[in-house]
Amino acid sequence: MKILIVEDDKTIAEQLCDYLREAGFVVHVENDGEVGHYEGEAGQYDAILLDLGLPTMDGVSILEKWRKAKITTPVLIITARTSKMEVIRGLEQGADDYITKPFDMEEVAARIRSTIRRARGQGATQAVYKNVTYDMRSGRVFVNGVPAKLTRTEFLIVQYLFINQGKLVPLNELIDHTYEDFDNDSSIIARHVANIRKKIGHEIIMTETNRGYYVPKEPGGE
Structure with missing residues (x-):
């Protein structure tokens, strides 16, 4: 954020x-x-x-x-x-x-x-997809109930995607909400996402090529 x-x-x-x-x-x-x-x-x-x-x-x-x-x-x-x-x-x-x-x-x-x-109209204090939870009160990410070992930048990416769960987050928006100073090398986001997937699973963050990333909502979720 x-x-x-x-x-x-x-x-x-x-x-x-x-x-x-x-x-x-x-x-x-x-x-x-x-x-x-x-x-x-x-x-x-x-x-x-x-x-x-x-x-x-x-x-x-x-x-x-x-x-x-x-x-x-x-x-x-x-x-x-x-x-x-x-x-x-x-x-x-x-x-x-x-x-x-x-x-x-x-x-x-x-x-x-x-x-x-x-x-944002979010009454809930947690965002969940599969076995990954972002807890908004503590500001932490959990995998199967265990805190994920993410770098600061990795956490900011996961946090912003879960805050916007179910919505495609354009690459430039994700960059703007993740970096204080940025060198315009957009490929760095892809490298961070690759590392995140190794830590929390490959089925959590979805990619739309050249457009952005998103975390899906659980089936039946609003």
Whole structure:
């Protein structure tokens, strides 16, 4: 899952970035309000962490502009302010959730996953195909109940395919949600998928040549 953090406190932004990357997210950080506003409109993200007190453009104004522009990406506002009115303003402008500094990193990751599930209309906390399970709460992949030994990139690929289970994920979309910096060598995805198949089975990830990849839904699944 790909996350945008718009936070002017570089120490907090770095701490969030490091933890969320370790937790299996692809993360992009902006420290300026106007730049963050543009990135939120131009980029493709699964969720955005947005600080309210930003230089050049405050968080509530950014959120208002996004929603007026029909940007529906889930937004969690970050605030160190004790005033409930700031949180209320953010929620009224379309924020999906909020976290207050100082915060627990595990809770932040859990809230992000929960917000993304709600936005996607996913009530379930697990995605399953055959003997492979992606657990959305823990952010782990299991094969026959045993945690799969995947590299970070392999995990991000499996995660995104299971989040979009039953749908063909175009190659460029998979790249965008898997890599923070990419060298345009699309064959690297094929190599990662080949390694993933060795670890979780060859019948889990399906290929449509020159188009993309998908994980099928179980027969009878919605």
